[in-house]
Amino acid sequence: MGYKADSIFKNQFFNMLMQALNIAFPLIAIPYTTRLFGPEVLGEINFANSIVQYFLMISTAGIPIYAVREIAKARDDKELLNKKFKEIAILQAIFAIVSTILYVILIFNMPRFRAEIYIYLFLGIQIISNIFNYVWFIQGIEKYRYVAITTFITKVINIVLIFTLLKSREDYNLYAFIMGITVFINVFLNMIISIRLFKDLKYDQKININYKNLKLHMKFIFIFFLSDVAVKVYTAMDQTMLGIIDSNEAVGYYSMSIRLVKTLLTFVTSLSVVLLPRISNSIINNKSSDVKKYLSISIKLVYLIAIPAIFGILAIGEEIINIYLGSEFLQSASVFKLVSILLLIIGLSNVFGVQVMIPYGKEKKFTTILIYAAISNFIINLLLIPEFSYIGAAFATILAELLVTVLMYFEVKKILGSVPEVFNVTKFIVPSLVFYIIIKLIIKNIITSDLYVIIFSIPLAAVIYAGGLIALKEDIVITSLDKLKDLLLKLRNKK
Template identity: 35%
Template structure:
């Protein structure tokens, strides 16, 4: 099977990431103003509850499947056997998840009142299972993934502007969200026969998957505690109005996280492959490049969002969401933390077979998040939930850093700190200058600040010959000498 270069994979994943940024920038301002904090909070609550049952149905396969399939991608028979084993296990867990889901929705009064919304959101469970996105990632089919994602995002955009016009259209918005996020799963399933054999290959060995799958499943459970439990606890301890405010902050963070972790998504199957082939030098080179990429993007993004938190909320959500500003400022640093822990955990510990250490770090983070949520949400609402998430991400990264202290010490020595600092310092002065300027209009303030800040930052990186930037644009620059 043809394997594309990392550069092509990154370009395609960058387009996918860019669409993940562009489409929310188009849809979220509209939806926020139409549905308001309560309407968006309803949908977010439904999505968060369903995510728990999706998690059970998937059983850790989204991450484990990438690793195990990447290792056997050159052997079609073994790849087919592996995919069939994982799908059979997924389908069995999906049935159990749906049974538990329907019982929960019908028995919990606060859920039963909005059961139609939850049933619509629950379509995501079966679409996640049949989508086998983990196989497409393992085989580095990023061109296909990108094209299908863009197609369904456009479809969802059209449907949203067609059917969402008033505050009680939140159920329609929930369905459109499922279509936009998971509609491509149907085509993934149909196309599956091109990648693997669907006829039974025999000699199945389900037992070999159980231990690593449950380790990844436990990681997912712990991670979900401080990603989706925040929303559930806010809804139960405060109201869906607070969920809407928190969702506004999380939506902004999520947009940036998808950009910062975009390279890591591409590198994971290749890193797993290099480690399996004992190509340690190439393995370390990719990890170092991932660290540099995250620092390069995450630090300026965090600072920009924190300085212009109010303007960002006004542009994306409107004045009814101004109470979300503290939550935005508190949760923004998690963009950097998630980017870094994505490297230490998913790109280093997991491919090297040390997922149990990732699980341990995530459990510590989940415990911290749960305790802080219990104490802070009743008093501070969305801002309290944001602080719990921030502390959880700090704990996860610090613990993983401790486990990798020998390797990280070597990698840090290769990071271009001088280029980063010398490029960022003047850009920060420009950003503060725009913030203090009398420029009127939220859009224009953000636009001028963005162009000035990231423009100066980019020029500084080129001037200081930062390695990643030069590897991208170097061939377009005029050569010196004859």
């Protein structure tokens, strides 16, 4: 026997905790760094980080998603699990070393990169760290609590370093170092846990690495690598092209808006990560009837979180930017509102692609769709950035992500015959629209302080939204309330 997976509820709890940490700690640091460095300096750092992303793409080579799936399939077989872990770890080390060498050659031979060489060297720590990044093993055997613990430790270290060491605008190299070294610390901690869990298998027989198996892994990894290339290209391309065509300042305005939205997006997409091993395992065991059930829940959870968040950003986007990022970033407000729609678009594409297409072995289709998106994003960026700067980049990103979601929807429809709940959005839109109108027409006309607008609007919106869902008898909310009542009754009876 191999590993017994933790329950979905337990995994979901720890994954949501991890996502909450990924949101909470940056939310603490961002107001400090935006005021300390301003749009231009942060634009330079974010441009450099966009370059790093291309080499991270080579370093990971599509391995993480593939590895989670393969480890999940093998977790009930000690010998197979042992074998797959070692083979995938070897391939990962090779890709990470090659990627690091290529990155170092590039940054020392490009004048623009050499001018800020320390930024690129420090951020490049992320690339070499991937040699030892075995977090996919922990995720594959569904022990998410360990990932949550290492995430918490790393985030605390990151925050402490930022607030104790960064004191002036001249400390931007140190900021890049903190970004790089905290990634390394996180990888190092996950590596220790992964090796310990691996040793717990107590599989004493020696495993000989079969190079034919490495080639077989490469065949499938290549498909994931292509999809990773497409994702990294069209997610990092906007900032790269803005930095080349426009200015670091434009990158600063755009990147901070995108970062805020993608921080919120981690909540929207977190369920997909948890359910990937479970769905992969269900498919192997011919439990295909569970897929639609999981899919239905996932789509509703995306709507539950994404739709009110979008309406909230549309209502108080300017106030959030001014209070949170500072007055230097007020030009980011228009981008922030525009890209808020990505919460819904990417949330759905993540469900369709990660939860359905990949477990069903549709990696080639998945990759093809992402390649189409990358090409379209490049073309639209090329057309719009020279004329519309960061607004053009925002439109390019939205259109590319929309293309991904639509194409993946039709692919999932082919696989399952139908896509449950995808058009059942009215119950989520109605209460969101109600609180949007109240905030825009009443709250913002009565209250003039940006801070107080935010303070009053968020709890008011939450009450209206929750009340609306209960009044409209939205299934997922009613079911959750019933389970909560049952839990409270059990606790009372125990007393």
